[in-house]
Every structure is written in C-alpha cells, then in structure tokens.
Amino acid sequence: MRLFSRTFPHARMLLLLVLAQLAMGSKVSAQIPITTAEDHRDGLQAFVGATLLPISGPPIESGVLLVEDGRIKAVGSVDTIPIPAEAFVHDVAGKVIMPGLVCTHSHVGGIGAADRSGPIQPGVRVFDSLNVRDSGFRRALAGGLTTLNVMPGSGHLIGGQTIYLKLRYAQGLPSTIDELMYLDDTGNPLGGLKMANGTNPQSDPPFPGTRGRSAFLVREQFIKAREYQEKINQANGDPSKMPPRDLDLESLVEAMQGRRIVHHHTHRHDDIMTVLRLSREFGFPVVLHHVSDGWQVADEIAAAGAPCSVILIDSPGGKLEARNLSMGTGGVLERAGARVAFHTDDWITDSRLFLRMAALGVRGGMSREKALEAVTLAGAEMLGLQDRIGSLEVGKDADFVVLSGDPLSVYTKIEQTWVEGEMAFHRERDADHLYAVGGFGATHDQEPYFCCFGIGLEANQ
Amino acid sequence: MSRVPRYALLVLLCLLGSRTVDAQIAIRAQRAYPVSHEMIEDAVVLVNDGKIQAIGTADTIEIPADYETLEVAVLTPGLIDAHSVVGLAGMLNQEQDQDQLDPTESIQPQLSAVDAYNPHDELVDWLRELGVTTLHTGHAPGALVSGQTMVVHTNGNTVEQAMLLPARAVAVTLAEAGRRSGKESPGTRGKAVAMLRERLVAAREYLDKQAGDEESRPARDLELETWGKVLNRELAILVTCDRAQDIASALRLADEFKLDLWLDSAAEAYLLIDEIKQAGVPVIVHASMARAVGERENLTFENAAKLRDAGIPIAIQSGYEAYVPKTRVVLFEGAIAAANGLGFDRALEAITLGPARILGLDDEIGSLEVGKRADLAFYDGDPFEYTTHCIGTMIDGRIVSRTVR
Numbered sequence: 001m002r003l004f005s006r007t008f009p010h011a012r013m014l015l016l017l018v019l020a021q022l023a024m025g026s027k028v029s030a031q032i033p034i035t036t037a038e039d040h041r042d043g044l045q046a047f048v049g050a051t052l053l054p055i056s057g058p059p060i061e062s063g064v065l066l067v068e069d070g071r072i073k074a075v076g077s078v079d080t081i082p083i084p085a086e087a088f089v090h091d092v093a094g095k096v097i098m099p100g101l102v103c104t105h106s107h108v109g110g111i112g113a114a115d116r117s118g119p120i121q122p123g124v125r126v127f128d129s130l131n132v133r134d135s136g137f138r139r140a141l142a143g144g145l146t147t148l149n150v151m152p153g154s155g156h157l158i159g160g161q162t163i164y165l166k167l168r169y170a171q172g173l174p175s176t177i178d179e180l181m182y183l184d185d186t187g188n189p190l191g192g193l194k195m196a197n198g199t200n201p202q203s204d205p206p207f208p209g210t211r212g213r214s215a216f217l218v219r220e221q222f223i224k225a226r227e228y229q230e231k232i233n234q235a236n237g238d239p240s241k242m243p244p245r246d247l248d249l250e251s252l253v254e255a256m257q258g259r260r261i262v263h264h265h266t267h268r269h270d271d272i273m274t275v276l277r278l279s280r281e282f283g284f285p286v287v288l289h290h291v292s293d294g295w296q297v298a299d300e301i302a303a304a305g306a307p308c309s310v311i312l313i314d315s316p317g318g319k320l321e322a323r324n325l326s327m328g329t330g331g332v333l334e335r336a337g338a339r340v341a342f343h344t345d346d347w348i349t350d351s352r353l354f355l356r357m358a359a360l361g362v363r364g365g366m367s368r369e370k371a372l373e374a375v376t377l378a379g380a381e382m383l384g385l386q387d388r389i390g391s392l393e394v395g396k397d398a399d400f401v402v403l404s405g406d407p408l409s410v411y412t413k414i415e416q417t418w419v420e421g422e423m424a425f426h427r428e429r430d431a432d433h434l435y436a437v438g439g440f441g442a443t444h445d446q447e448p449y450f451c452c453f454g455i456g457l458e459a460n461q
Numbered sequence: 462m463s464r465v466p467r468y469a470l471l472v473l474l475c476l477l478g479s480r481t482v483d484a485q486i487a488i489r490a491q492r493a494y495p496v497s498h499e500m501i502e503d504a505v506v507l508v509n510d511g512k513i514q515a516i517g518t519a520d521t522i523e524i525p526a527d528y529e530t531l532e533v534a535v536l537t538p539g540l541i542d543a544h545s546v547v548g549l550a551g552m553l554n555q556e557q558d559q560d561q562l563d564p565t566e567s568i569q570p571q572l573s574a575v576d577a578y579n580p581h582d583e584l585v586d587w588l589r590e591l592g593v594t595t596l597h598t599g600h601a602p603g604a605l606v607s608g609q610t611m612v613v614h615t616n617g618n619t620v621e622q623a624m625l626l627p628a629r630a631v632a633v634t635l636a637e638a639g640r641r642s643g644k645e646s647p648g649t650r651g652k653a654v655a656m657l658r659e660r661l662v663a664a665r666e667y668l669d670k671q672a673g674d675e676e677s678r679p680a681r682d683l684e685l686e687t688w689g690k691v692l693n694r695e696l697a698i699l700v701t702c703d704r705a706q707d708i709a710s711a712l713r714l715a716d717e718f719k720l721d722l723w724l725d726s727a728a729e730a731y732l733l734i735d736e737i738k739q740a741g742v743p744v745i746v747h748a749s750m751a752r753a754v755g756e757r758e759n760l761t762f763e764n765a766a767k768l769r770d771a772g773i774p775i776a777i778q779s780g781y782e783a784y785v786p787k788t789r790v791v792l793f794e795g796a797i798a799a800a801n802g803l804g805f806d807r808a809l810e811a812i813t814l815g816p817a818r819i820l821g822l823d824d825e826i827g828s829l830e831v832g833k834r835a836d837l838a839f840y841d842g843d844p845f846e847y848t849t850h851c852i853g854t855m856i857d858g859r860i861v862s863r864t865v866r
Contacts, residue, residue: 319784
C-alpha cells in the first residue's frame with residue numbers, strides 16, 4: 001500500500017519554499033537582543049526584517065510586525081509599513097516569524113479529571129487538577145506553543161471538561177492555573193468536552209465492554225441532557241419550575257448548544273463514523289482527534305464537515321487501533337477537503353518537536369501551506385479561538401515564534417516565543433535552554449495522578 | 462538537492478524488481494556519504510555479487526556496459542539500529558506478539574533471541590522502508606537479566622536468512638524496571654548488583670571445573686554457560702541504565718570481571734563523561750526523542766554530542782517502547798541528534814559505522830567501502846530533513862524496498 005502519494009508544488013508553495021530557503025541562507029547580521037524584565041513593555045514594538053509567515057496570507061519577505069498592548073497592530077513588508085519613531089525596534093533580519101503554535105490536544109500539567117467511578121463524567125473540569133509549575137508548560141513554550149487545549153485522558157466515554165490555556169509565563173511563574181485561562185465575555189473559562197470511543201474507555205463495569213454499549217451509554221446520557229434542557233426551557237425563567245441543577249447534564253447541554261466543542265478521541269474508521277453519527281443526532285460540534293484511520297473515511301469526514309486534529313507517530317502499532325496509522329493521513333484528508341490540525345498529545349509526542357509533525361505531514365503528502373496552518377490557524381478554529389489567535393493579523397493576540405529558518409527543517413531552532421507581546425521563551429537564556437534541550441533537573445515535576453487506563457502514559461492516547 | 466531523480470529511480474526499481482542477488486548494479490548519486498571517508502559529489506558505486514565493488518566520483522569510475530544503473534539524489538550506508546527490540550516486541554502490542562521479556566525469572570541470560578525473532582513483523586518492514594538494514598535486537602530491558610541479543614538484516618523469510626550474528630550480548634537492566642515486587646529479588650539497586658556478581662563468580666567456577674578432570678566436570682548448565690561467554694568476552698554485556706549511580710555500578714562490575722560492557726540508554730551519561738571515557742566503553746545512547754520520564758527525567762537532546770565530543774564511541778538506538786510508537790526509527794533519532802550538537806556527519810556515523818564498530822561488524826557493514834556488503838539506503842534529499850523521503854533500500858546487493866517513505 002503506497003500511502004505517500006506525490007503532490008507537485010503549486011506556485012504559492014514554491015514561493016513559500018523559496019522565501020524559507022532565502023531566510024535559511026542569509027547570515028544573521030544582528031545579535032538577537034536578549035529581552036529582560038524591563039523589556040516587557042506596554043509600548044509599541046516593531047519586529048523588523050524577518051520573513052513573516054502570517055498563515056492567513058502569503059509569506060512576506062523583509063517584514064514588519066508591529067505589536068502594541070499585547071495585540072498585533074500591523075503586518076506587512078518594510079516597503080508598506082512605516083516604523084513609528086517611538087517604536088522599540090527588534091532587528092530580526094534573517095529570521096522567520098510565524099504565529100504561536102496551537103496544540104488542540106495536550107496532557108501537560110498533570111491532568112486528572114474523571115476517575116474510576118464511571119465512564120461518563122462531563123461535570124469534572126480538568127483545570128481543577130492542573131499544576132501551573134509543571135515543566136511541561138515551559139517545554140511547550142520551547143516548542144513555540146502558545147495555546148494549548150489541555151484535555152482529560154481517553155479512558156472514559158466522557159472524561160470531563162477540557163481547558164484552553166494561553167502560556168502566559170513571560171513575567172515569571174504564574175501563581176495559579178487561572179492566570180493561563182482563556183475567558184469568555186462573562187469571565188468563564190473556555191474549554192471543550194473530552195469524549196472517547198474504541199478500546200480505551202472499554203473496561204470492567206460500570207465501563208462499557210463493547211463499542212455498541214459505549215454508543216448506547218453516550219446516547220442515553222445525551223437524551224437525558226436534552227430532557228433536562230427542555231425542562232429548563234419550559235420553566236421559562238420561573239425558579240419554582242426549574243429542575244435541580246445537574247452539573248453533568250449542564251455540560252452536555254452546553255455541548256448541544258454549541259457552546260462547548262466536543263473533542264473526541266477516535267482511531268478506527270468505524271469509530272470515526274460513530275462519532276459523526278452521534279454528533280449529527282445530538283447536534284454537538286465535534287473535532288475528531290487522532291483519526292488514525294481517517295484516510296479510509298476521508299470523504300465521509302469531509303462531507304460531514306468535521307474538522308480533524310491528527311497525530312502522526314514514528315511507527316504504526318503500539319496498540320491495535322493504531323495499526324493502520326499513516327503519515328499520509330493529513331494529505332489524504334486535505335485532498336478530500338477536510339480541515340486538518342495536528343496535536344502533540346504530549347507526552348505521546350514532545351511539544352518541543354511540534355513543528356516536526358507539520359513537516360512529517362508534508363513528508364506524507366500535505367501541502368506546506370496546510371501543514372503550517374495545521375499547527376496554527378486550523379487548531380485555533382477547532383478551539384473556536386480563530387478570532388483571537390492562529391495567524392499574524394491586525395487585532396489578534398501578539399503570539400508568535402521567532403525561528404532561525406524554515407519551520408519545517410530539522411536544523412531550524414525556535415529562538416523566541418512571544419505571548420501577548422511579551423517574550424516568554426528565549427533559547428539563549430540558561431533556564432529556557434534547559435527546557436529546550438533537557439538536562440539535569442529539566443523535568444523535576446511532582447508526580448501527576450493519571451486515571452484510568454493502565455500506566456500514566458497510556459492514559460493519553 | 463534535486464528531487465527529480467526519484468522518479469527515475471522508481472522506474473528503475475520496478476524494472477529491477479525481479480532481479481536476483483547476483484545483480485550487477487551501478488548507483489549514481491548526487492551525493493554519497495561513505496561515512497568512512499568524506500562525502501563524494503556525483504558519485505558512482507558499483508555493486509557486484511552482493512558486495513561493494515567500487516566507489517568514487519563519476520569521472521573516475523567507468524560503469525560496465527552490462528550493469529543496471531540507478532540514479533539517486535543521496536546515498537548512505539544502510540542504517541544500523543544499535544539497540545532495538547523489533548521482531549520480539551511485535552507491532553500490535555498484544556500479548557501474543559510480545560516476546561521480548563519473560564517475567565518468570567529475574568536472571569535468564571540463556572534465552573536466545575534467535576528463538577523469539579519474528580522476521581515477518583510489520584515493524585521490520587517499516588524500518589527497512591526507512592533505510593534501516595541491520596538491527597541489533599533481542600530481549601528487552603525490564604528484568605535484571607532478560608536474555609540475549611543478536612544481529613539481523615531487516616530482510617529474510619526466516620530468522621536464519623536474516624541472521625548476521627546469532628548472539629552478541631546479554632541484556633541486563635540496572636534500573637527501576639529490573640526490580641521485582643514484594644519479597645522477590647532484586648528489590649533494591651544493591652541487591653541487583655550483588656546478584657549479578659554472584660552469578661559471575663559462579664560462572665567463573667563453572668568454567669574452571671569444565672576445564673578440569675572429565676569426571677569432576679559439572680552437568681551442563683545453560684545459564685552458567687552463557688555467563689561463561691560473557692566472562693570470556695565472547696558476548697558483550699549490554700547494561701541498560703539511565704541514572705548516574707547505575708552507570709557507575711555497571712562500570713564497577715565491568716572492571717571487576719573484565720567484561721565487554723556496552724552502556725545502554727544512559728540518559729545521565731553526560732554527568733560521568735570522564736569515568737566512561739577512562740573505562741573505554743561505548744555508549745549506545747537512548748533514542749533522542751525518548752520521553753524524559755521516570756529514570757530518564759534528566760535526559761537531554763545533547764547527550765550523544767557531549768559523549769562524542771569527549772571521544773567516547775557512541776551509537777544511537779531506537780530502544781524499547783512499551784506503547785506508542787512501538788518502535789522509534791534511528792533515521793529520525795539521528796536527525797534530532799544531528800540538529801542538537803552532533804552535526805550531520807557524526808550523527809550519520811552514530812547510525813552506521815559507529816554501531817558496526819561496537820557490534821564488531823565494521824569489516825562487513827556500516828560504510829561504503831570496497832568489499833563490504835552492499836547494504837545501502839537511498840533518499841531524495843538530506844536524509845535527516847523531516848520532509849525528505851527514503852526512496853529505496855538495498856541489502857546484500859539486492860533491492861529490498863521500493864517504498865517512498
């Protein structure tokens with residue numbers, strides 16, 4: 001079976017390639033300024049001379065990126081964007097700048113959401129378990145990640161609520177995980193709902209023993225949630241007619257109302273189809289995660305309009321459901337017209353090497369453009385955060401990465417990671433270098449408690 | 462580097478599909494990396510009777526008229542995985558395909574890898590299609606002494622056809638993974654070393670008695686016989702350890718019994734560079750992308766570079782994985798090391814000639830030199846670039862993969 005079909009680069013890709021190679025080839029003329037605490041400036045900053053990869057548009061050679069108050073103020077070439085006299089200028093000639101990477105599926109921070117008591121626990125929030133001091137967050141920054149969807153494990157049909165985090169480590173260690181959260185207009189933390197099917201959530205009772213029972217248990221719960229919602233609707237604001245508050249059902253109602261995206265672990269082709277069926281039946285928005293067999297049902301996924309968050313692994317197998325895993329999945333889905341993002345599933349793959357996955361996607365037949373989108377804008381869309389992050393566009397959060405060259409080259413280094421206009425990682429700083437390459441004390445963490453699928457690592461995928 | 466010749470190669474590979482071992486083939490490469498020598502631009506390699514017949518620049522080597530010619534962008538020696546469990550730890554990760562570790566006893570050096578190797582496991586295909594032509598594989602870390610390792614080619618219908626060396630090392634684990642629970646030994650680091658010393662002392666006595674009078678010779682004991690080969694340095698002792706104190710224990714043990722020690726994994730080896738160098742032992746470094754968890758919490762992408770900078774012989778391994786990915790790939794692991802201080806040439810050496818030297822097979826494999834086995838890997842660009850493909854593999858002069866990976 002040939003999974004690596006060849007694609008010929010079209011003009012736009014060629015341009016990107018050429019620009020990236022130009023960037024790689026040019027000598028670095030200026031030292032990177034090592035920003036200190038006093039450089040956490042509120043004022044206008046200009047990043048001048050880099051090749052910009054806005055993702056939302058074509059690459060810009062000799063670019064100017066203006067940043068103010070944590071937002072992007074202007075993006076363009078030196079010919080079109082005047083640099084205001086009051087701006088603090090960062091000379092980034094010879095570098096490549098792209099948006100901060102978005103991981104749609106991470107387990108850093110010591111996740112522990114649903115427990116062994118049952119397979120369906122939508123009221124549990126993963127952020128109540130997270131350790132903001134976990135080195136995983138700093139390693140993610142070293143990999144250029146600025147936004148994570150931190151998820152419960154896959155050992156449950158419904159494993160709890162996920163949390164969308166912005167890695168705000170620029171001004172030192174945050175005190176609590178709350179400081180990293182994305183909030184909605186009413187101040188509530190933004191996150192999705194983790195679901196899983198296939199073998200991971202199957203276990204001894206009360207967990208399901210088969211795929212059929214798995215789907216039944218989920219369906220039963222969503223029907224309850226729908227009835228709960230109807231009672232609320234019928235109460236029409238009258239407190240005496242309201243049903244008793246149910247945190248589990250509330251979470252499912254949020255999903256059915258489209259306010260909480262379902263992030264669904266699913267590997268096998270038939271499990272993927274089951275997710276699409278349940279999503280259609282109950283109307284919840286869903287992102288398919290892992291999607292190992294996605295290349296076998298790509299047209300069906302595309303027809304359903306279901307976005308896919310894909311993981312690529314260095315070899316197939318390791319578990320039965322991943323036996324047909326392919327580096328070609330991203331390319332097949334792209335050609336079928338499905339939206340594709342990648343995720344680290346950290347610790348399954350290392351956040352510091354997230355760009356490698358985009359490159360492996362290209363190796364497997366994706367276009368360069370879509371592969372870079374898959375670690376930025378496509379991921380942002382799958383979290384519903386596309387208006388705030390994922391591309392270098394005016395008004396978006398100033399989350400970006402400064403690279404030494406082509407983002408898809410093994411030899412390229414992530415030199416700096418900026419979050420909301422502040423530098424949160426610089427490879428030349430000793431502490432950051434330790435996170436970037438590892439070494440003694442780099443990962444000295446408190447032991448997380450994983451549940452409920454074998455050893456810790458196995459909880460993740 | 463041009464990516465055009467790939468298509469030419471594919472056509473030719475298809476034409477060659479039915480040819481036999483004795484094919485005479487000329488490979489013309491835009492870049493050939495002999496590893497033993499400097500890179501050759503516009504190179505020609507002649508392959509005859511399964512061996513490398515000639516190598517040099519195109520203007521110095523005349524291609525005989527009856528040779529098939531392949532054109533590739535980049536050519537390297539076939540890759541050698543310095544420590545794998547592929548063929549024993551099967552792809553599916555189900556009970557029936559996991560033969561890398563028998564849990565019944567702590568010390569079983571007599572278990573032969575030959576009796577467990579499955580040459581049809583799909584991970585063997587996967588590695589071969591990514592340029593790996595030789596595996597040092599066998600029993601996994603996880604028991605104090607789990608069994609033997611061997612060296613195989615990544616082709617062959619039977620283990621006998623794949624085999625290069627039926628036994629090469631005894632696999633020892635000096636780490637948490639080698640401990641037993643409850644009242645079973647070893648339960649501590651000290652006990653683990655004590656048990657090893659006890660078996661080596663017993664084996665010394667066994668050897669002495671075997672050499673004595675016929676009537677006083679002890680009954681044959683496969684375990685002690687294997688230890689005897691370790692004492693005689695016929696077999697190396699592959700000690701998987703990550704923490705510095707376990708590395709030190711392995712060095713102490715090797716010094717006491719004059720063993721042919723290979724340090725394996727050795728995440729904290731960078732903390733003991735002087736000691737390792739003085740002991741003169743090689744390090745088969747953990748996969749570059751191994752997870753920094755448990756006793757490997759202090760590993761670094763730069764471990765291989767730091768050891769090599771000090772002049773310590775190294776090789777890079779794929780290692781044992783309990784879950785996903787079930788095997789890593791030395792092509793990918795070498796790439797990360799190359800980008801983290803080791804550099805291209807030394808990283809390529811760490812997955813070719815470096816392991817060939819450690820395995821004692823450097824007169825046969827590991828570099829592009831006249832007379833060596835024609836084990837080759839072909840690529841459409843820099844082998845370490847993520848977006849480059851391995852486009853073909855040759856073992857003993859025969860094309861064994863045409864897959865573009």
